[in-house]
Amino acid sequence: xxxxxxxxxxxxxxxxxxxxxxxxxxxxxxxxxxxxxxxxxxxxxxxxxxxxxxxxxxxxxxxxxxxxxxxxxxxxxxxxxxxxxxxxxxxxxxxxxxxxxxxxxxxxxxxxxxxxxxxxxxxxxxxxxxxxxxxxxxxxxxxxxxxxxxxxxxxxxxxxxxxxxxxxxxxxxxxxxxxxxxxxxxxxxxxxxxxxxxxxxxxxxxxxxxxxxxxxxxxxxxxxxxxxxxxxxxxxxxxxxxxxxxxxxxxxxxxxxxxxxxxxxxxxxxxxxxxxxxxxxxxxxxxxxxxxxxxxxxxxxx
Amino acid sequence: xxxxxxxxxxxxxxxxxxxxxxxxxxxxxxxxxxxxxxxxxxxxxxxxxxxxxxxxxxxxxxxxxxxxxxxxxxxxxxxxxxxxxxxxxxxxxxxxxxxxxxxxxxxxxxxxxxxxxxxxxxxxxxxxxxxxxxxxxxxxxxxxxxxxxxxxxxxxxxxxxxxxxxxxxxxxxxxxxxxxxxxxxxxxxxxxxxxxxxxxxxxxxxxxxxxxxxxxxxxxxxxxxxxxxxxxxxxxxxxxxxxxxxxxxxxxxxxxxxxxxxxxxxxxxxxxxxxxxxxxxxxxxxxxxxxxxxxxxxxxxxxxxxxxxxxxxxxxxxxxxxxxxxxxxxxxxxxxxxxxxxxxxxxxxxxxxxxxxxxxxxxxxxxxxxxxxxxxxxxxxxxxxxxxxxxxxxxxxxxxxxxxxxxxxxxxxxxxxxxxxxxxxxxxxxxxxxxxxxxxxxxxxxxxxxxx
Numbered sequence: 001x002x003x004x005x006x007x008x009x010x011x012x013x014x015x016x017x018x019x020x021x022x023x024x025x026x027x028x029x030x031x032x033x034x035x036x037x038x039x040x041x042x043x044x045x046x047x048x049x050x051x052x053x054x055x056x057x058x059x060x061x062x063x064x065x066x067x068x069x070x071x072x073x074x075x076x077x078x079x080x081x082x083x084x085x086x087x088x089x090x091x092x093x094x095x096x097x098x099x100x101x102x103x104x105x106x107x108x109x110x111x112x113x114x115x116x117x118x119x120x121x122x123x124x125x126x127x128x129x130x131x132x133x134x135x136x137x138x139x140x141x142x143x144x145x146x147x148x149x150x151x152x153x154x155x156x157x158x159x160x161x162x163x164x165x166x167x168x169x170x171x172x173x174x175x176x177x178x179x180x181x182x183x184x185x186x187x188x189x190x191x192x193x194x195x196x197x198x199x200x201x202x203x204x205x206x207x208x209x210x211x212x213x214x215x216x217x218x219x220x221x222x223x224x225x226x227x228x229x230x231x232x233x234x235x236x237x238x239x240x241x242x243x244x245x246x247x248x249x250x251x252x253x254x255x256x257x258x259x260x261x262x263x264x265x266x267x268x269x270x271x272x273x274x275x276x277x278x279x280x281x282x283x284x285x286x287x288x289x290x291x292x293x294x295x296x297x298x299x300x301x302x
Numbered sequence: 303x304x305x306x307x308x309x310x311x312x313x314x315x316x317x318x319x320x321x322x323x324x325x326x327x328x329x330x331x332x333x334x335x336x337x338x339x340x341x342x343x344x345x346x347x348x349x350x351x352x353x354x355x356x357x358x359x360x361x362x363x364x365x366x367x368x369x370x371x372x373x374x375x376x377x378x379x380x381x382x383x384x385x386x387x388x389x390x391x392x393x394x395x396x397x398x399x400x401x402x403x404x405x406x407x408x409x410x411x412x413x414x415x416x417x418x419x420x421x422x423x424x425x426x427x428x429x430x431x432x433x434x435x436x437x438x439x440x441x442x443x444x445x446x447x448x449x450x451x452x453x454x455x456x457x458x459x460x461x462x463x464x465x466x467x468x469x470x471x472x473x474x475x476x477x478x479x480x481x482x483x484x485x486x487x488x489x490x491x492x493x494x495x496x497x498x499x500x501x502x503x504x505x506x507x508x509x510x511x512x513x514x515x516x517x518x519x520x521x522x523x524x525x526x527x528x529x530x531x532x533x534x535x536x537x538x539x540x541x542x543x544x545x546x547x548x549x550x551x552x553x554x555x556x557x558x559x560x561x562x563x564x565x566x567x568x569x570x571x572x573x574x575x576x577x578x579x580x581x582x583x584x585x586x587x588x589x590x591x592x593x594x595x596x597x598x599x600x601x602x603x604x605x606x607x608x609x610x611x612x613x614x615x616x617x618x619x620x621x622x623x624x625x626x627x628x629x630x631x632x633x634x635x636x637x638x639x640x641x642x643x644x645x646x647x648x649x650x651x652x653x654x655x656x657x658x659x660x661x662x663x664x665x666x667x668x669x670x671x672x673x674x675x676x677x678x679x680x681x682x683x684x685x686x687x688x689x690x691x692x693x694x695x696x697x698x699x700x701x702x703x704x705x706x707x708x709x710x711x712x713x714x715x716x717x718x719x720x721x722x723x724x725x726x727x728x729x730x731x732x733x734x735x736x737x738x739x740x741x742x743x744x745x746x747x748x749x750x751x752x753x754x
Contacts, residue, residue, distance in 0.1 A: 056442070064419050070461075071421035139414030142393040145433060206524040240585050299394045300333065 032045045044292055050144040057143060061151035062158060071246070084115060084163040088170060095159045108174055112262040113231045113255045115167055116190075119160035120197050121252060128199035128208045128215050135302040144297040145189075146288075149201045157194050171262055179265045189257045189268070192280055196250055197282030206294040209301050229255055247272050250279040321405075322367035322680065323486060323517040324374075324391065329400035331361040331386055354692055360386045362541045363400070368534065375528030375549055377439040378538035382523045387538065388412065391488055391519060406485025409435050415475035420464035424474055427463055431475065434480045445481045452507070454475035454500075473500060480507055487511065488519045496740045505531075506740075526734040527708050529553045554607055561731060566738040589689040621656040622689070622716050627730055640703050642737035642746055648698040650714055652725075653687055659688045659716045663696045666713040667705060668729070675705070675744050679711070686719075704746045707737035 051058075068080040091114075092107040103109050130152040131138060131145065136147065164186075170179050208214045230238075230250045238246050246252060254278045257268035334355040348629060361383045368374045376384045389395045390402055392410045412566055417430045428449055432442045450459060453474045463471060495537045508531070512518055522528055528549060535552035537545040611617055630647040631637050640646055664679030679697075681685050687696070710733060715726040739746065 053438075054428075054436055056434070056438045057436070059439075060430040060433040061417070064417065064422065067426075068421055073417075121696040137416050137434070139389075140392075141392060141410060141416050142408060142436060143436065147458065206531075296396050299389065 006245060010011075033157045040229070040292075044288060046224060047144055047288075051146050051150070054143055054147050057147050058154065061147070062155040065155035066150070066158060072080045073267065080159060081166055084166045087111075087114075088166070095268045095294070105174060105176070108171065108176065109259070110126045110232060111170065112167060113259050113281055115160060115229045115236075116193060116255060116258050117226060117229065117251075119156050120143055120193060121155075123156045123197040124200050124204060125219045127152045127156075127197075128204045128218045130201070131209055131274075131298065132212070132302065139299045139302050143197065145298060146202070149205045150198065151234050152199050152205075153194065153198045155192075161190075167262070170246050176263070176265070178262075182261045182267065183264060185268065186258070189254060189261070189273075192273075192277060195284050196254070196276070196280040199287035202287030202291045206291045208215075208297075209298055210294065216218075225249075225251065228252075230259075230289060231255055234259075247275070250276040250283075311721055316344045322364070323370045323372075323405050324368040324519065325401075325403045326364065327393075327401045327403075328363050328365055329387075329390065329397045329402060330359070330363060331383075331390065331395065332357045332359045334358075338639065343415065354527060359541050361390075361397075361538075364536075364538065364541075364543050365400075366534075366536050366543075366546060368517050368519065370517055370608075371512060371515045371519065371625065371751075372534060373512055373532040375532035375535040375553070376519065376521045376538065377523075377525065377535060377553065379560075381446040382538040383541045384538055385490065385682050386487055387520065387536075388490055388521050391486075400574050400725065403646055404486055406481075407436065407470070408483030408488065409475070409482040410478060410488040410490075410619060411479045412488065414479060418463060418471075419476070421462050423461060424453075424459040425468070428478055430477045432482070435479070435484075437482065441741055443495045445483070449477045449481045452503075454480065468499075474619070476504060479570070480504070480511070480679070483516075485516060487516050489519045489522075491522055491524075502740065502742055503583050507569050509573055524709070525553050525557055526639070526736050528732075529676045529736050531709065551733045557734065561638055561733075564731060581710060584638060612723075615728045617724065618715075618717075618725040619725045621718070622661060623692070623725045624650055624714060624716060624727060624730075625653050626651040627714055629733065638733060640705065640733060642704070642706055642739060646700050646703040648700075648712075649695045650698070650716075651693070652689070652716060652746070653693045654691070658690065658724075660718055660719040661689060661724070662717045664713075664715045665698055667709050667742065668713055668731075670709055670711065671706045675710070679717075681719070702746070702748075703735070704747055705737075706739060706741060707735055708744060709734050710744075 047068070053300055066080070067077065070076050073079060075082060088107065088111050091110055093222055095101055095106045095110065127149055130148050137143075137147075168178065204214060208218075226232075227244070228249055235243070235246070235256060253269070254271035257273060260268040262268050335358045348722070361404060364383075364387065366374065374416075376387055378384050378407065385742060386395065388410075389412075390397055391404065392408065393404075415427075417433060418427050418432050419430065420429070429439075429442055432445070437445070453459075453470075453476075455474060458470065459464065462472070466474070516628075518532075520532060533554075534547065534551040535545075535549040536543060537552050537556045545555055602614065626649075628636050628649045629640060630639070630649060630652075631640065632645045634647075648665065650665070652663075662679050662681040664677065664681075666677030667675045669675060711729045712731055712733060713728055714730050716724050717726070718724055738748075
């Protein structure tokens with residue numbers, strides 16, 4: 001004897017009680033789709049634990065990136081400081097001799113914003129390939145895949161911190177001087193930028209595994225992004241009616257905050273920064289979710 | 303293993319020891335084989351919505367259980383799904399259906415020297431590489447001494463590893479991987495590391511590790527190793543488990559299958575080569591009916607001799623042919639893996655097509671690198687072989703089979719008494735030898751040590 005009613009019930013439970021006629025309509029409580037979401041959250045929590053267990057891998061990849069970069073050169077690790085210093089020299093030469101700007105001490109105006117920007121742009125544009133480039137590791141060894149973007153962004157972050165030694169030194173010696181009470185404000189700003197860069201790098205690096213063109217697209221987008229961000233100019237130069245859209249760019253208020261603290265020596269504006277905080281957290285969460293979804297098939301796609 | 307992974311639930315340690323460490327249940331994995339795979343955005347856009355791929359099953363419903371301290375060997379022909387299986391155990395890939403559960407920390411000897419930076423010193427690279435296996439700094443420091451000692455690098459340890467020879471590089475990489483102290487160790491064809499001494503050392507280390515309770519899974523083509531080292535074996539064929547169970551019997555049946563396949567392919571090859579010759583022969587046999595039989599066969603002889611291709615794997619006039627060679631153990635049972643030290647017979651079966659005055663049967667053991675380990679024939683042993691029947695066999699008996707564990711090939715031939723090859727197989731078949739001895743090399747030398 002065939003119990004058709006039972007048959008229907010079994011089918012219903014098997015399909016997580018989705019009504020066969022209406023999609024996304026769960027007729028039984030407790031069997032709905034959210035169970036799957038909960039499981040996914042649990043999975044993510046486990047990933048976080050795994051990342052913590054692999055913290056030494058993050059440290060050593062950062063160390064390898066930083067120490068290995070200049071290892072074969074004569075000056076070695078000194079390059080980490082010499083490099084931003086030489087950059088500054090070039091900017092000073094160009095902007096105080098050839099392209100004179102109306103902004104006072106333009107080289108400082110630029111330098112103070114450029115170092116944080118370089119951290120962001122290299123994290124995203126070079127970081128896009130951080131998984132593709134390590135394909136031999138990704139296809140052969142188990143480790144939480146998040147370690148690769150995290151350690152890449154962290155290494156860029158550490159090299160920004162080292163460059164900041166030069167930045168602070170130059171600001172101090174340039175006659176502007178440093179306001180010591182404002183300096184601690186740099187720490188939350190840097191962490192904010194780190195979260196934003198990490199979130200975007202997680203997304204971009206995972207997607208690049210599937211669409212290789214993204215590497216080049218990211219490069220162009222980041223370059224355009226630089227001109228949409230007040231790195232080389234100040235926000236005052238943006239037409240009044242566009243400024244609203246302009247402030248939607250999370251990097252705008254971050255770069256402005258750096259400049260406020262180091263160049264204008266004033267407290268950064270908090271309202272716009274809060275928007276950036278929200279966006280950074282949003283990007284980070286989105287990054288973790290997207291990455292978690294895409295990482296399962298990395299080994300097959302590489 | 304005293305160290306359980308911190309990720310485990312605490313009740314695990316209390317669990318009875320007969321719960322399997324590796325539990326693979328009905329695992330299924332399919333790959334998409336794209337007809338024209340495009341990675342770039344253009345290709346993705348152009349092919350949007352067009353599913354131009356085919357699902358190819360690499361594994362279909364494979365299950366296995368491995369207990370704590372057991373070793374399992376995964377064998378099979380190329381492309382049977384061995385490596386995919388190992389990658390899923392490593393958690394690099396995930397099954398499409400079925401489940402894989404592994405308890406404890408996993409270390410894999412699949413990619414040695416991951417994350418090595420050529421400009422950094424050996425010591426710095428130990429930290430990088432070991433951290434990739436998930437060790438914390440404290441754990442690495444604890445193992446540092448063992449790693450350094452095992453790698454035998456000594457004073458070179460502080461040199462940048464780009465100055466290392468490839469042997470030193472591999473030794474360092476292997477030393478790190480083997481000192482991870484994992485609960486589960488996965489190995490993929492890595493035991494071709496370093497010189498023979500280092501290999502022996504690696505093996506004895508693997509044995510120690512296994513004895514302390516580490517579970518090991520090995521993918522290898524080296525059947526001798528699997529037979530002596532593993533408790534269980536899984537033979538994968540075309541994504542399905544062809545056999546699973548006791549390592550010795552699974553490897554034995556796999557080897558039998560492979561030998562039959564190899565011989566069949568050799569035969570098919572010979573058939574293809576012989577077809578024109580057979581036609582020629584048919585033509586001459588017609589001639590033989592003519593009165594000048596004597597002349598014809600003589601000329602056939604002449605022509606055949608000039609036709610012998612000494613570079614072929616099988617050559618000769620074919621007056622006597624070798625029909626089959628079998629290895630037999632003492633009780634007469636046919637075996638495919640020889641065991642060092644055991645009494646062994648090699649039976650060379652022949653069939654006579656055209657009789658001659660006397661014959662010379664020969665055999666030889668060769669390494670895969672074509673080094674002759676031992677070769678002899680009936681003439682060298684002072685025998686005169688006269689065959690009286692149309693078919694039979696010649697037996698080569700050894701009281702103690704002298705070859706040590708490894709892979710070899712067997713050569714056999716029958717010549718006439720003047721050295722004209724009648725049927726000569728350069729490489730009749732490949733075989734493996736298993737041995738319980740720890741000695742290195744190819745040949746067992748009967749010996750005693752005496753200390754004065």
